[in-house]
Amino acid sequence: MSSQEEGDAEPGSCTSASSSSENDAPIGDVITVTIGATVPTGFEQTAAEEVKEKIGVDAIISKDRGRIYFPIASDKLFQVHLLKSVDNLFVVVEEYHDYPFKESKEETLLELQELASNLPWTNALQIWKLNRTFKKKKGFRKGGNGTKVKPTSSEATDVASVASLLVGCSVADVEQQELPPAGSAAESQTKAEVTANTEDSTPDSEEAEPKTKVTKFRVTCNRAGVIHSFTSNDAARDFGGGVQEFFQWKADMTKFDIEVLLNIHNVEVVIGIALTEESLHRRNISHFGPTTLRSTLCYGMLRLCSPQASDIILDPMCGTGAIPLEGAIEFNKSFYIAGDNNDMAVTRTVNNICHIQKRRAAKGSAPGMPIDTVQWDLCNLPMRTGSVDIIITDMPFGKRMGSRKKNWDLYPSCLREMARVSTPGTGKAALLTQDKKCFTKAISRMGGLWRRLHTVWVNVGGLHAAVYLLKRTTGVFGQTPEDVYESRGTVKAEGEEKGDEKGDKELS
Numbered sequence: 001m002s003s004q005e006e007g008d009a010e011p012g013s014c015t016s017a018s019s020s021s022e023n024d025a026p027i028g029d030v031i032t033v034t035i036g037a038t039v040p041t042g043f044e045q046t047a048a049e050e051v052k053e054k055i056g057v058d059a060i061i062s063k064d065r066g067r068i069y070f071p072i073a074s075d076k077l078f079q080v081h082l083l084k085s086v087d088n089l090f091v092v093v094e095e096y097h098d099y100p101f102k103e104s105k106e107e108t109l110l111e112l113q114e115l116a117s118n119l120p121w122t123n124a125l126q127i128w129k130l131n132r133t134f135k136k137k138k139g140f141r142k143g144g145n146g147t148k149v150k151p152t153s154s155e156a157t158d159v160a161s162v163a164s165l166l167v168g169c170s171v172a173d174v175e176q177q178e179l180p181p182a183g184s185a186a187e188s189q190t191k192a193e194v195t196a197n198t199e200d201s202t203p204d205s206e207e208a209e210p211k212t213k214v215t216k217f218r219v220t221c222n223r224a225g226v227i228h229s230f231t232s233n234d235a236a237r238d239f240g241g242g243v244q245e246f247f248q249w250k251a252d253m254t255k256f257d258i259e260v261l262l263n264i265h266n267v268e269v270v271i272g273i274a275l276t277e278e279s280l281h282r283r284n285i286s287h288f289g290p291t292t293l294r295s296t297l298c299y300g301m302l303r304l305c306s307p308q309a310s311d312i313i314l315d316p317m318c319g320t321g322a323i324p325l326e327g328a329i330e331f332n333k334s335f336y337i338a339g340d341n342n343d344m345a346v347t348r349t350v351n352n353i354c355h356i357q358k359r360r361a362a363k364g365s366a367p368g369m370p371i372d373t374v375q376w377d378l379c380n381l382p383m384r385t386g387s388v389d390i391i392i393t394d395m396p397f398g399k400r401m402g403s404r405k406k407n408w409d410l411y412p413s414c415l416r417e418m419a420r421v422s423t424p425g426t427g428k429a430a431l432l433t434q435d436k437k438c439f440t441k442a443i444s445r446m447g448g449l450w451r452r453l454h455t456v457w458v459n460v461g462g463l464h465a466a467v468y469l470l471k472r473t474t475g476v477f478g479q480t481p482e483d484v485y486e487s488r489g490t491v492k493a494e495g496e497e498k499g500d501e502k503g504d505k506e507l508s
Helices: 013-023 044-054 074-082 105-118 122-142 153-167 203-208 232-247 295-305 322-330 343-362 404-421 436-444 481-487 489-507
Strands: 032-038 067-073 088-096 190-193 216-224 258-265 268-274 312-315 335-340 371-375 390-394 428-433 450-460 463-472
Touching: 032 074, 032 122, 044 067, 044 295, 067 074, 074 122, 088 122, 105 232, 122 268, 216 232, 232 258, 295 322, 295 390, 295 428, 295 450, 295 463, 312 322, 322 335, 322 343, 322 371, 322 390, 335 343, 343 371, 404 436, 428 436, 428 450, 436 463
Parallel strands: 216 258, 312 335, 312 390, 335 371, 390 428
Antiparallel strands: 032 067, 032 088, 088 268, 190 216, 258 268, 428 463, 450 463
C-alpha cells in the first residue's frame, strides 16, 4: 500500500495518467495495486481473515472503521469478486496517512483542486477498465431476472460511445453504471456528490464534432472528523473540478461512467475509483421484509461460529431467511432450519429460497439446498433437547419489530429455549441485538446455561448494536439454578419489576 506525502508526488504522474485515458494503453502487463473494501463495522477482522483465506494476502484494517485494504495483482483481480464479507470495492489511486490540511478553508480547497493533477491515475484506470469485463459478464447473466428498465437504442449508443472513448471497449459490451456511494454508515459520515463546472467544452468544438462524447464522472466524498474547516460538499466540488480540468471529463450525478472516491478520515486521505456498481450485500434476497439483514453481515455472523460439516444450524427468528440462506450457499456442508412465528416472514423466506434455487438452476448448478423452513412458537420449539449445534439469529430490537417492554419477557424465555435445544458443552449461539441492556440482564440470569465468549459491536442501519457470541455450558437443562428461578417467575413477576428497574440503573 502506497504511503506518500503530498509533496512527494511523481513529476511524471500527470503525463502518464493523461496518456492512459486518451491513448488507451494496453493492460497486458501484470501490475499490482491496492484494493479498498468497505465491510460491516465490527467485522473488519473477519473480512481480513477471508481475504487471507481466499486471496492469500494480508489485509490492513483501516483506522476508519468499516474499511480494509489489501494488495492484488491485475491477473488475479477476479478473486476480489469472490469475497462475501465486503460491501463495496474500490482501487486506491493514492493514500495519505497524515495529510497536511491547511488551517484556511480556501487554501485547503485550492490544494485539493490542484491535487487531482498530481496523482498517479494510470494503474487505477487500467484496473477499472479490466474490472468492467468481469462486471459485464456478471450483468449479462443477471439480465433475465433483472428489474431495471433497459435503455433505449439511442441511450445505449450514447453510453457505449462515451465508455469506448475511455476504455476502448466494443459498443455491444458497454453497459450503464449507476454506483451508490461506497462507504460505511457506521461513522455517521456525510456524503456529497460533486457539482463540478462543465463549461470547458466550447460551442465551436461541439459543432465541429457533434458525435464525440466525453467521459462522464462523479466524485463522492466520505468525510469523518471534526478537525476540518470544510464540508463534504466543498471537498467534492473542488476536487471534482480539478479532476474535470485534468481529464476534460463531464460531471454527471446519475448516468456516469466512472466514480471517483475521496475518503477523508481525520488526517487520513484515500483517493480511489469505485469497482462496484451497487453494494454486494444485495445478492440473495428478492423478497425484503421490514428488518432484512445485509448478506455481508450474515456472512460475518456465520464465520464467527465456524460451521462444520453436518452441523445443524438454527435461526428461530429468520425474518426473510437472510442468515440461513447465506449459510446454505457459502457453508453448504451444514444443514439450516429457518423458522418464525409470523406467517408472512415464513412466506418471504420460502420465496427467497425459491428465487435462489431458480438462479442456481439457470446456471446449471446442482438442484436442492440444505435448508428447510418452519412456522413455530419461539418459546416452544419443536426440536429435541440438545439437537442443535449452532444458533444464529437477529433478535427483535424493539424498534420496527416488537417493543422494548416485550423484550424483557421475550429475551429470557427465548434464551432458555435456545439453551434447551443446544448441544451441552459444544453448542454455540451468535445473537444480534440493539437492546443491549435487556440482553445483558437476561444473559446474566443464564450463567448456568450460557457463557459469553465474545462481543462484536456493529452498526445496523445507524443503530449501535452488538453480536454476542455465546457457548452452551455443560449444565443439564432443567437442573440448573436458572431453571428453579424461572419456574418461580410467574409468582414473583410483579415483585421483580421494581428490582429490574434498579438493576437497569446499575447496568447503565
